[in-house]
Amino acid sequence: MTTKTMSYYPGCSSQASAVHLDTSLRAVMGKLGITLRDVEDWNCCGASVGHVDGGHLGMYALNGRNLAAAQAQGPEDFVTPCAACYLNSHYHNEKIRGDEALKAEVNEVLAAGGKSYDGSLHVRHSCEVLVNDIGMDAVKAQVTKPLSGLKVAGWVGCQTVRPFAKTERGGNYDAYDDPKFLDDFISACGADAVPFKGKTKCCGGSVSVMSPDKTLHLMKDILDEVKETGAEVVVTPCPLCQTNLEMYQPMINEKFGTDFNFPVMFYSQLMAVAFGLDAEKDAALHQHLIPPQPVLARAK
């Protein structure tokens, strides 16, 4: 097994709505030989709304501060499990790297806090690390409790692959419209990845948080398609996808007269279970509004 140390940017949701992503990912990455070193004193990336009040340089300030802190601590890989953190870190990193005038401007901003950044880090999504550095053979090698017979809908969502399915070292780690990596993760855990045409549909993101009346139908469409596939559980890499699709199911049922009650998990939780790790301490299965344990117990 190859071992590697990477800077880790958990993002704000790791301390709140997506704490179960953070817990399970740390456990799984540890088993797979990746040492995650938290970015010292990391801050918010600005997500999908920071630009509104923060403007250009405000967003560069937030993302530049994280990248500067990661650079100061060493490892050249900057990995994050959050879709929005990945998008913002990746975007601002590439812009800083590719434009000397902008780099100087951002460094003038960072210098106010005694920091600097040269644009040389590689921003990675944790899924991309699983695809390109670890590989499915290494994942399979850790599986002690394969989830045989479990039907799983792999729902990628948006920002994990859009617009940055391309990696900073060149090439794409997967496709924008029909990515396969999540199905590969599910299969590696011994479960059945059902063909799921809604895999890159949008849950409404932050608009669902602020105005669910505008976007409940988007999530209803996704759940309709999950139901059609016969899947028992949805697995996603995105913190906001997980929270939205889980917490709004009662509201969707009320509005549309449906009876959805699908557990929505992270791929890292599925892996933690398949690796035979602790159900709570490592897989954080107790942190769901719709508990996945009954469905997982049926797998054998």
Place this chain on the structure above:
Amino acid sequence: MNAMSPTPSKAYDLNFARWVYENVDGGDRMALCMQCGTCSGSCPIGTQMDHGPRKLFMMIRAGMKDAVLSSNTLWNCVSCYNCVVRCPRQVPVTYILHDLAHVAVREGYAQAKESDNARFAKAFWWSAAKYGRTDERLVTAKYYFSFGVGEGIKRGMANQKIAMGMVKTKRMHLGMPHKVKNTGELHAILAKAAEMEAKKHGAK
């Protein structure tokens, strides 16, 4: 981005289109838009926009500044980036909409004060800038109460069950907000960014 966008002297003012090409992030590629409509057709929430991105871009070309910066299109975008990856001319549609939203805020358009997204974004930036972290509880509360005390309580009550579930599953903590250790350093960096932005656009 430089200076304020030009105020039109008439309904159709081509100076605005030029300003967008030169000053908005990704605006330089907007000139290549061939009005194919792939963006609007790919938009999950296009039916709830005043104008889909394709039409909005034509309005920019026509110089309809007020109609563009008053449009709810800038505020209903869900940031799914379907349009960005599908555009055959590589126009970074989402980035352009984001940047125009910031222009609308800077220039004081009504939607930039009243829309759900503008209110939410204000609450979000408050938390990010003050603590260096997004406190989901405080951002949501601040957003709800931006509609007034009565509406704030009403929205809070309507989502009580979700909030209690999040507390019970330890996905919402009680107590002080999480924050960066070095808030002084963060604030100095953000203040410098704001100062440099203001210098570019001319103090308002």
